Every structure is written in C-alpha cells, then in structure tokens.
Amino acid sequence: METIEPISGHKEKGGDEDRRDYTGIRDGAAVIKTVALRAWFGSLMALKGVDILIAAGAVTAIIGPSGCGKSTFIRTLNRMHEGVPGARVSGSVYFAGQDIYDPKVNPVMLRRRIGMVFQKPNPFPMMSVKDNVLAGIPLQGTRGSAGDDVLERSLRQAALWDEVKDVLDKPGTSLSGGQQQRLCIARALAIEPEILLMDEPCSALDPIATAKIEDLIHSLRGGITIIIVTHNMQQAARVSDYTAFFYMGELVEYCDTDTLFKSPHKTRTEDYITGRFG
Amino acid sequence: MRKKGIAQDLSFRAMDEKIEKAFKAIMALAVMVPFVILAVLLIDTAVDGLPRLGWDFLTGFPSRFAARAGILSPLAGSAILMILTAAIALPLGIGAAIYLEEYAGKNAVTAFIEINISNLAGVPSIIYGLLGLGLFVRFMNMGRSLLAGAATLSLMVLPMIIMAARESMRMVPGDLREAAYALGADKWTTIRKIVLPLSLPGILTGVILSLSRAIGETAPIITIGALTYVAFLPDSVMSPFTALPVQIFNWISRPQSDFHVNAAAGIIVLLVIMILMNSLAIALRYRLQRRID
Amino acid sequence: MDNRKPDLLQSRSLTERWISAALFACAAMSVAVTAGIIMVLFFETVEFFRQVPLSEFFFDTQWTPLFDQKHFGIWPLIAGTALTSFFAMIVAVPMGILIAIFLSEFAPERLRRILKPVLEVLAGVPTVVYGYFALTFVTPLLQGFIPELAGFNSLSPGLVMGIMITPIVASLSEDAIYSVPASLREGAIALGSNRLRAIRHVILPTAFSGIAASFILGISRAIGETMIVAIAAGQQPVLTLDPRVPIETMTAYIVQVSLGDTPHGTLEYNTIFAVGAMLFVMTLAFNLLALYLRRKLLKGAL
Numbered sequence: 001m002e003t004i005e006p007i008s009g010h011k012e013k014g015g016d017e018d019r020r021d022y023t024g025i026r027d028g029a030a031v032i033k034t035v036a037l038r039a040w041f042g043s044l045m046a047l048k049g050v051d052i053l054i055a056a057g058a059v060t061a062i063i064g065p066s067g068c069g070k071s072t073f074i075r076t077l078n079r080m081h082e083g084v085p086g087a088r089v090s091g092s093v094y095f096a097g098q099d100i101y102d103p104k105v106n107p108v109m110l111r112r113r114i115g116m117v118f119q120k121p122n123p124f125p126m127m128s129v130k131d132n133v134l135a136g137i138p139l140q141g142t143r144g145s146a147g148d149d150v151l152e153r154s155l156r157q158a159a160l161w162d163e164v165k166d167v168l169d170k171p172g173t174s175l176s177g178g179q180q181q182r183l184c185i186a187r188a189l190a191i192e193p194e195i196l197l198m199d200e201p202c203s204a205l206d207p208i209a210t211a212k213i214e215d216l217i218h219s220l221r222g223g224i225t226i227i228i229v230t231h232n233m234q235q236a237a238r239v240s241d242y243t244a245f246f247y248m249g250e251l252v253e254y255c256d257t258d259t260l261f262k263s264p265h266k267t268r269t270e271d272y273i274t275g276r277f278g
Numbered sequence: 279m280r281k282k283g284i285a286q287d288l289s290f291r292a293m294d295e296k297i298e299k300a301f302k303a304i305m306a307l308a309v310m311v312p313f314v315i316l317a318v319l320l321i322d323t324a325v326d327g328l329p330r331l332g333w334d335f336l337t338g339f340p341s342r343f344a345a346r347a348g349i350l351s352p353l354a355g356s357a358i359l360m361i362l363t364a365a366i367a368l369p370l371g372i373g374a375a376i377y378l379e380e381y382a383g384k385n386a387v388t389a390f391i392e393i394n395i396s397n398l399a400g401v402p403s404i405i406y407g408l409l410g411l412g413l414f415v416r417f418m419n420m421g422r423s424l425l426a427g428a429a430t431l432s433l434m435v436l437p438m439i440i441m442a443a444r445e446s447m448r449m450v451p452g453d454l455r456e457a458a459y460a461l462g463a464d465k466w467t468t469i470r471k472i473v474l475p476l477s478l479p480g481i482l483t484g485v486i487l488s489l490s491r492a493i494g495e496t497a498p499i500i501t502i503g504a505l506t507y508v509a510f511l512p513d514s515v516m517s518p519f520t521a522l523p524v525q526i527f528n529w530i531s532r533p534q535s536d537f538h539v540n541a542a543a544g545i546i547v548l549l550v551i552m553i554l555m556n557s558l559a560i561a562l563r564y565r566l567q568r569r570i571d
Numbered sequence: 572m573d574n575r576k577p578d579l580l581q582s583r584s585l586t587e588r589w590i591s592a593a594l595f596a597c598a599a600m601s602v603a604v605t606a607g608i609i610m611v612l613f614f615e616t617v618e619f620f621r622q623v624p625l626s627e628f629f630f631d632t633q634w635t636p637l638f639d640q641k642h643f644g645i646w647p648l649i650a651g652t653a654l655t656s657f658f659a660m661i662v663a664v665p666m667g668i669l670i671a672i673f674l675s676e677f678a679p680e681r682l683r684r685i686l687k688p689v690l691e692v693l694a695g696v697p698t699v700v701y702g703y704f705a706l707t708f709v710t711p712l713l714q715g716f717i718p719e720l721a722g723f724n725s726l727s728p729g730l731v732m733g734i735m736i737t738p739i740v741a742s743l744s745e746d747a748i749y750s751v752p753a754s755l756r757e758g759a760i761a762l763g764s765n766r767l768r769a770i771r772h773v774i775l776p777t778a779f780s781g782i783a784a785s786f787i788l789g790i791s792r793a794i795g796e797t798m799i800v801a802i803a804a805g806q807q808p809v810l811t812l813d814p815r816v817p818i819e820t821m822t823a824y825i826v827q828v829s830l831g832d833t834p835h836g837t838l839e840y841n842t843i844f845a846v847g848a849m850l851f852v853m854t855l856a857f858n859l860l861a862l863y864l865r866r867k868l869l870k871g872a873l
Contacts, residue, residue, distance in 0.1 A: 377594035401851070401854065404795065405795070411611075416835060500826055
C-alpha cells in the first residue's frame with residue numbers, strides 16, 4: 001500500500017495538519033462514506049486514498065483543478081470508473097449499509113439507486129423526448145409501464161415540462177444543448193435515485209442554460225442527495241451546502257461551502273480559490 | 279418505475295445472469311461457425327485433391343482423360359494475366375490515388391469521383407465481364423485474348439487499388455509534407471521524394487491483395503470468353519487463353535467424379551498461390567508499420 | 572545550390588501542370604469505367620428490346636431464349652436470384668450481427684484485432700471454391716436430411732453464399748456499432764441497465780442505419796454472386812420458390828451463354844446484356860441505398 005504523502009511545502013494555517021474534514025457530518029447523517037478510496041488508470045493513480053462522508057439530502061460540490069481526480073471520484077461512487085479499460089479501484093465505498101465494492105454487489109442494481117448526469121448531454125438519438133425520459137424502463141427491463149405521471153413529474157422536476165410538453169414525440173436530440181442536459185437530468189430522476197451524481201453538468205452549456213440547471217439543483221435540494229463536480233467555483237458557491245476541494249488525487253479540504261470560500265482552513269485551498277494556481 | 283419505499287437490494291439477479299450467459303454462448307457459436315466451415319472446406323478439398331497433386335498435374339496439358347489432365351496452360355494463363363493486370367492497374371490506380379489525396383479540391387467533381395469509385399467497388403464482377411466483352415473483345419477488337427482479359431480484370435481491381443493506395447498515403451504524417459514544402463520543394467517533388475517512398479509498401483500490399491482477389495475471379499474471365507480447353511501455352515498477349523479458376527470450374531461442371539478430383543487438386547494449387555500472395559502482403563505491411571513507427 | 576535568388580513570381584512549371592493533368596485523367600478513368608459499363612449495357616440492351624417487347628421481358632413467366640420455342644420473361648431468373656439470396660441472408664444476417672456485437676462489445680481488443688483479418692480471409696476465398704464445396708459437400712450432406720433435394724438446388728448454394736457474405740455483414744455492422752459514441756453506452760449503464768439491454772435498446776437502434784446498410788450490401792453481393800450458383804444451383808430457369816429443385820439465377824444464365832459459342836449480333840448474345848443491365852440496376856439501387864444509410868449513420872452519430 002502506498003502511503004499518503006501530506007501536501008508539502010505549505011505551512012498550514014490551522015493547527016492539525018492531517019485534518020481535512022471540517023464539516024462535522026456524523027456517520028449517522030451520511031448517505032455515502034468512503035474509506036481509503038484509491039483509483040487507477042493503468043499505472044496512474046488518480047485517487048490517492050479519499051475518506052469522505054456525504055451528507056444525506058444535501059448538495060455537495062467537488063472542486064479542484066483539472067486532473068485532480070474529481071471526476072474519477074464521483075465515477076467510483078456508482079462504479080462507472082471500472083468500465084474504462086485498465087481502470088481499477090481499491091478501498092471501500094459504503095452505501096445503503098453495503099460496501100459497493102463487495103463482490104456480492106451488482107453494479108447494475110447500484111446504478112438504479114444512484115443516478116448520473118454527464119459533462120456533455122447524451123440523450124439517446126433514436127428516442128423521442130418522451131422515450132428518453134422513460135428510457136430507464138426498457139433499460140432496466142422493468143415490467144409494467146410507468147404512466148404519464150412519471151413523465152410529467154420527472155420533466156417538471158427537471159424544469160423542462162413547459163418547454164417540451166408539446167414536442168414530446170420529437171427526437172431528444174432536436175432540443176437545444178441546455179434542454180438536452182435537463183432532459184438527461186429528467187431521465188436520471190425518472191428512475192427515482194437516492195443520489196444524483198452530476199459530472200460537470202454545465203461545462204458544455206451557455207450561461208443562461210447554466211442558470212436554469214442551477215435553479216433546478218436548488219429546487220431538488222432536500223429531496224435527493226446531489227454530488228456535483230464543477231470546475232466553476234462560483235457555481236459551487238451558488239448551489240452547494242458542502243464543498244470538497246481535491247488536489248492531485250487527494251481530498252485537501254472538506255467544509256461547509258460558506259466557510260470554504262470565505263475563510264478556508266488550508267493554504268492550498270486559499271491559493272486555489274483566490275486564483276493563485278489551477 | 280421502482281415502487282416507492284421499497285429500496286432495491288444490490289445483489290445480482292439470477293435471471294439476468296442466465297440470459298447474459300446464454301447470449302454469450304450463442305455469440306461464441308456464431309463466431310466459431312465460419313472457422314469450422316472454413317476448416318471443413320479445406321479438409322474436404324485436401325482429402326479429395328491431394329492424391330491427384332503431383333509434378334505431372336502441374337506440368338500437364340488438359341486432357342479428355344481425367345487422370346492425365348494437368349494445369350500447365352491455365353497456370354501460365356493466370357500468371358500472365360496477373361502480370362498484365364498489375365502493369366495496367368498499378369499506374370492508373372496510384373495516379374488516381376495521388377490525385378484524390380494530394381491534388382483534388384473539396385468540390386463537386388471530387389465528390390462525384392469518390393462516390394463513383396465506391397460504387398464501382400460494389401459492381402458484381404460478372405458485370406465487368408460484360409464490359410470487357412462489349413468494350414475490349416468486340417469494340418476494340420482485342421478478341422478473346424490475354425490482353426482483353428487483363429484489361430477487364432484491371433478495371434475490376436482499380437477501385438480496390440485506389441482505396442488501398444489512398445489509405446496508405448494518408449498514413450504519411452502531414453508534417454513531413456510541410457517540412458518538404460518549407461524547404462521550397464514543389465508539390466510533385468514532395469510526392470515523389472516523400473509521400474510515395476513512405477507509402478509504397480502499403481500501396482504494394484493493397485495491390486497484391488487485389489491481385490490475389492483477381493486471380494481467383496472466374497466469372498468475368500468466362501464472360502469475355504476464355505476457353506475451357508487450351509492445350510498450348512500462350513505465345514503473345516493476343517493469344518487465346520484459359521485461367522486456373524476457369525479450368526477448375528470446367529472440371530467441376532463435368533458429371534464424372536474423376537474430374538472433380540482434378541478440380542479439388544486445382545483448388546489446392548489456387549489456394550496455395552493465394553496464401554503465398556497474402557503472406558507477401560502481410561510481410562510488406564509489417565515492414566511498413568515498422569518504418570512508420 | 573543555385574546562387575541566384577528564386578524569382579517569387581515564377582509560375583508553376585509546365586511539367587507540374589502536365590503531371591496534375593495526367594493524375595486527374597487517372598482519377599477520371601474511374602468515371603469512364605462507369606460510363607463504359609452503362610454504355611455497353613445500354614446499347615446491347617436496346618438492341619435486345621428492338622426484337623423483344625418490353626412487356627414480354629417484364630410480364631412473361633418463362634425464360635427460354637436458347638430453345639426453339641423462345642420466351643423472354645425475366646421472372647424465372649429473378650426468382651432464382653431472389654431464392655438463393657434469401658437463403659444467403661438467412662445465414663448472413665444473424666451470424667453477421669452476432670459476430671459484430673461480439674467483436675465490438677465483448678471481445679477484448681487483442682482478440683478483436685486477430686479475428687477481424689481472419690474473417691476477411693473467409694470473404695477472400697475464391698467463389699469457385701465455395702461452389703465446389705456447395706456441390707460436392709453441402710448438397711450431399713443436406714440430402715441426408717432432405718431426401719427430395721436435387722443434386723442442383725437453390726438451398727445449398729444459398730447457404731454457402733451466406734457463409735461467404737457473413738464476414739462482409741459482420742465487418743460493416745461492427746463499424747457501425749463501434750461508431751456509437753461511448754457517452755450513449757455510459758448513459759445507458761448509468762441508468763442501471765445491464766450490457767444486453769444497453770445493446771438492445773440504445774446501441775443497436777443508434778447504429779441501425781449502418782447495420783441496415785450492411786444487410787443491404789450483403790444482399791447486393793448475393794445478387795451479383797456468380798460462380799457458387801452457376802456450379803451448384805443448376806441451369807433451369809423455372810419460376811418456383813421450391814428450394815429443393817434446380818433453378819437458374821441471372822448471373823448463372825450469363826455464364827451459361829458465355830460458355831456456349833453464341834455468335835455476336837444474335838438475339839441470344841444480346842440477352843446476356845439485357846440480363847446484365849437488370850442485374851446492374853438492381854445492385855446499383857441496393858448499393859446507393861446502402862451509401863445513403865451509411866451517410867445517415869455518420870450524421871446521426873453526433
């Protein structure tokens with residue numbers, strides 16, 4: 001096992017150098033807990049041992065410079081990381097009382113409870129708007145048809161209903177980029193996940209479309225746990241309750257969002273949020 | 279979709295596992311079937327034909343008696359056909375490829391030529407035979423000669439050669455071209471000194487593979503009127519001729535099974551020639567790859 | 572080196588211009604080939620229709636140009652072609668698509684790189700060899716199960732032709748499936764789909780036009796395939812859908828006439844061009860349809 005090297009060359013402001021978690025979230029309030037989570041691409045270690053507790057019902061933002069492992073991190077939470085050839089994971093992720101990396105756990109079942117939205121909108125091109133929202137039914141092989149109520153509810157949750165209610169039979173790819181991304185969010189919400197992972201969901205969108213997605217994250221707060229990766233610090237500050245700062249595959253600081261952006265505990269974090277590097 | 283309140287457990291589902299296993303088995307079967315059939319085909323032919331194969335068979339002329347018949351004249355015919363075909367198709371094919379890769383602008387004419395080439399690749403070989411019959415044998419008065427046969431086969435392999443040549447010219451890194459231009463070389467010099475030498479093994483690979491297709495082609499040769507009984511060696515490109523696959527076809531169509539044995543032996547010779555040509559092509563491709571790496 | 576400074580205004584040399592003209596001529600040659608095919612088929616076919624009314628060609632149900640009692644109805648030849656092609660596709664479509672799914676979705680990269688060229692070998696076996704195999708191996712084998720199967724029939728060469736076409740269908744379908752963006756595959760997996768359902772509901776529908784193109788190119792190959800059917804299907808142009816009896820395809824008819832000593836200028840000589848024109852039009856239509864579908868795939872795949 002590799003030892004986790006402390007980030008060197010920076011004198012910490014606060015006393016305890018090893019402390020990373022300043023959130024005060026306790027085990028009982030967490031929906032996900034990772035222990036010594038490491039991930040590799042071939043021989044490259046992208047995550048170097050992450051321990052974190054994700055608060056149930058909150059919005060947690062993951063920030064950090066590109067290549068810091070933030071996308072890899074959320075892809076380990078629904079076991080999408082291992083789909084990449086050569087990719088490997090060690091350590092534990094606890095969810096629903098299970099270590100999801102236990103061989104008994106079926107990643108397919110896991111993903112029915114943890115939804116995901118990707119960087120670039122990826123509606124299924126051969127499906128209509130409606131079929132895209134309800135794509136989970138054939139893809140999970142669920143018997144019996146979910147009614148129009150699921151369709152409408154999911155689209156309303158995704159703040160898309162009013163815009164698409166008259167074009168439900170048009171191809172999903174005929175929508176604008178921002179609408180496509182909200183369609184993908186509706187698609188993920190339709191399977192009623194307990195957690196929604198969002199991997200830089202606005203990076204391909206213009207500011208107006210981005211604002212709509214941020215509004216929708218606000219409206220979802222409380223009902224569902226959201227973990228959002230973003231390279232945009234203002235976005236993290238706007239939408240999240242807690243923010244985790246990753247650097248070089250390590251969790252540097254994890255704190256409630258206000259404190260992290262106003263008075264971070266670590267010099268590294270301060271350097272990043274004030275734009276001194278990254 | 280999921281009933282509210284009842285969280286799904288995370289374990290595997292027996293049914294899904296079974297279906298996936300069954301599907302994998304069916305796929306494995308589908309992948310194996312073609313190989314099994316190829317093996318059966320080769321073994322069947324070898325069992326039929328190997329006893330007949332010998333020096334006499336390779337150096338004999340056709341005969342009314344199956345046991346005395348040989349393949350010297352069709353072998354000679356096929357060899358000359360291949361040489362002539364290469365001589366006609368190679369310059370045409372490489373010329374067209376150079377034009378399309380290096381000179382052609384992105385315009386309607388180019389698009390038309392490209393669609394045309396990909397369509398020609400899908401034209402059945404027997405149609406090329408009819409073209410050869412109408413154009414070379416009749417209109418250009420070549421008669422049922424080796425030259426007419428080679429011209430016909432050349433047109434047939436042209437699309438394949440053009441596509442192979444273009445592909446290997448595309449593998450030459452663009453910065454080498456730019457380096458040559460930056461030294462003040464003109465276009466043709468750049469192509470001649472940089473692009474062609476680097477892509478030549480790839481082009482030759484494509485040419486050899488096309489020729490190995492052509493050598494097994496029967497239909498166009500029959501259509502332009504290759505003879506099925508030739509008891510002499512060709513003395514010029516205007517000679518009437520026969521070719522190996524035509525001779526094989528002739529023997530297969532005889533009702534007597536003795537001739538089927540001859541056909542099997544002929545097939546073995548044909549396949550050996552094709553394997554040799556393909557090995558040569560693969561060796562060349564290997565050399566090319568090493569040079570580019 | 573030359574000490575004079577190069578003249579910036581010096582125009583492209585004459586040789587350079589000649590060379591580019593010659594290269595263009597080479598490329599234009601391919602257009603001339605198409606034009607040649609169309610002209611040869613057109614003139615001889617016009618000659619044919621001077622003597623045989625169009626209505627007979629398209630509506631008569633008998634094809635007997637080599638008999639005393641001549642009929643020129645193309646249908647028996649089309650039926651023979653359709654029958655053998657049908658059996659070929661019954662083999663090639665399921666096998667091709669299964670192999671394509673295996674290669675693109677399940678096989679490790681190394682196995683994929685080995686299998687693809689080996690499959691191409693199958694497509695490269697001369698058709699006269701497949702014909703021999705159909706006649707001397709597959710037909711006797713099938714006769715063990717179907718006693719009424721004649722020595723020449725449409726079933727056996729059709730099935731063997733299917734084996735020959737399978738690699739073409741597999742390779743083109745595999746290209747289509749491979750071109751489906753990984754993001755769609757991930758999207759399906761993230762929704763809690765297993766691999767098979769992702770293939771069935773997302774990947775195959777997205778690659779549909781490319782897969783359809785591979786089937787259509789397969790049909791086009793089957794229609795134009797000559798030697799297998801000329802050897803093993805017979806030379807009896809009868810209008811039947813019975814797979815057990817001898818038939819004749821369009822291509823086999825052209826071979827039959829070419830083998831005989833039919834003098835230039837006779838009606839029999841013209842028939843092969845009329846049949847060839849029919850064959851050319853049919854394969855061209857299928858090829859263009861396939862081209863259209865593949866373009867659609869490229870556009871659709873974002």
